[in-house]
Amino acid sequence: MEGFTYLWLIWEFENGTPGGTAADIANDVQTENKRGTTEKWFPTVRPPRLGGTKRRGVFATRSPFRPNPIGLTCVKLERIELTENGPIIHVLGADLRDGTPIFDIKPYIPFADCHPDAQGGFIDETPWQELTVHCPAKLLQAIPEEKREGLLEVLGQDPRRAGSKHEPERTYHLAYAGFDIAFTVDNTNLYVQRIEPAIS
Amino acid sequence: MEGFTYLWLIWEFENGTPGGTAADIANDVQTENKRGTTEKWFPTVRPPRLGGTKRRGVFATRSPFRPNPIGLTCVKLERIELTENGPIIHVLGADLRDGTPIFDIKPYIPFADCHPDAQGGFIDETPWQELTVHCPAKLLQAIPEEKREGLLEVLGQDPRRAGSKHEPERTYHLAYAGFDIAFTVDNTNLYVQRIEPAIS
Structure with missing residues (x-):
């Protein structure tokens, strides 16, 4: 695996609402709320990048509020640590909360996954406003x-x-x-x- | 969605053995074999690219024989056809059998998904032998x-x-x-x- 620069993580949106506060997270832990985001999905969503004012079809976004609560994240492979309890994969750039269930790990394969000709739709057209x-x-x-x-x-x-x-x-x-x-x-x-x- | 050049499909490996023959597929249909590939997974696999002779850890490959039978494919968005029964998304470059269950569709977002610096491990090192x-x-x-x-x-x-x-x-x-x-x-x-x- 060390020969790959990046890995895919396929994981589950769960533990309450993404973007929650520390109080939300503490509350989720107390109530053992594991409903995730699926029960709140709707055919259109308001992407943060569009200022929360315009709607897009959910499958044209990476919103967590989707029919199957599956997340997809490309992470950089930092190193693999071998321990008595098995290997630990250290990665950079993950946008997952601690404790998120991981369904699968796959290597990032340039010829299949890297498309420099790709247009990014509304994401390309709308620069993110930094603060x-x-x-x-x-x-x-x-x-x-x-x-x-x-x-x-x-x-x-x-x-x-x-x-x-x-x-x-x-x-x-x-x-x-x-x-x-x-x-x-x-x-x-x-x-x-x-x-x-x-x-x- | 039309603003995106590529889409991700997240789907289920099922319907018997990948790479099966027409007779295998007909047999799967008759027996309604939907076990997929999960029951046959093993911590290491022999990737076809390595000639089937060397083993790699399953998470360093895109083998269908993995703990969770989830496939990930980047497809090119050809066009979206609007019909009375809803939109039909036409894509190119899919490596899925007809009838494969699709868990999710996501847009390919260049800044998150396109990494021209990525090394492809054993896949880069082993050119595919064409016939x-x-x-x-x-x-x-x-x-x-x-x-x-x-x-x-x-x-x-x-x-x-x-x-x-x-x-x-x-x-x-x-x-x-x-x-x-x-x-x-x-x-x-x-x-x-x-x-x-x-x-x-």
Whole structure:
């Protein structure tokens, strides 16, 4: 497997609502909510990239709210660690929550999977609006040093759910590395308000 | 969806053994064998590309014999036909049998799915050995004209199963467009012996 640069993960959308806050996740754990997203699917969805205002057919999107709750993610193979309990595959770039069930792992095969001629539909046509992140240094210190850059990147990519983007007074929450990150957004500026350990 | 050049199909390996002959398929239909390939999976497999002689871990291959019988295929979106019974998506390059259950359809998104830097492991290192196809013209005439080129291409790609490649005296069978194609192989030459309607 080490000869492959990338792997496919095929996995299950479950554990409640994607994009949930730390409180949502804690609540899912308490209630053992494993319904996933299938029961909420609808033939059209509002992709976050389109600002949550325009609808597209669900099969023209990678939305988690789909008839079969199957996710597909290309990850970079970092290394394979051999342990007494079997090999551990370390990957980079996964957009899965901890504990997500993995149905299958496949190698990324360039001649079948890499298509530089591909057009990306509405995704190509709609650049993702990144945010400028403002975070007081003393708040950021609550996060372990090696996790700080990742947090700022995630915030800069605008982690708000599509349907909630038009509420300027709202305080948003992000679950990150065991912390609850509270923030507000003014146009393209994101302001971190609080960073607290997630309620467990 | 029309804005995307390619789509992902996520589907189920079922209907008996992949690479089966017309007789195998007819037998599967009669016995309603829907076991698929999962019950035959093993932690290592012998990829056809390696001549059927070397083993690789199943998750380093796209073998159908895997713990969860899930297939992943990138297809080219040809057109979408709107009918009274709903839209029909026409695609090119699918390696699925007719009637295969489709779990999901997703758009191919270049920034997430296209990785020109990807190395393809043993697949890059092992060029596929194509065959020179010898087919008497009068045999080929049994096939509808528009299907002939496709048949010769499939044969040239060597459709033999990996484990059977080392039997020089063997007559192989391929199910193609409702016909049973019988052929022999001598080194890199393939000789079509008979073309007959498949037993239904």
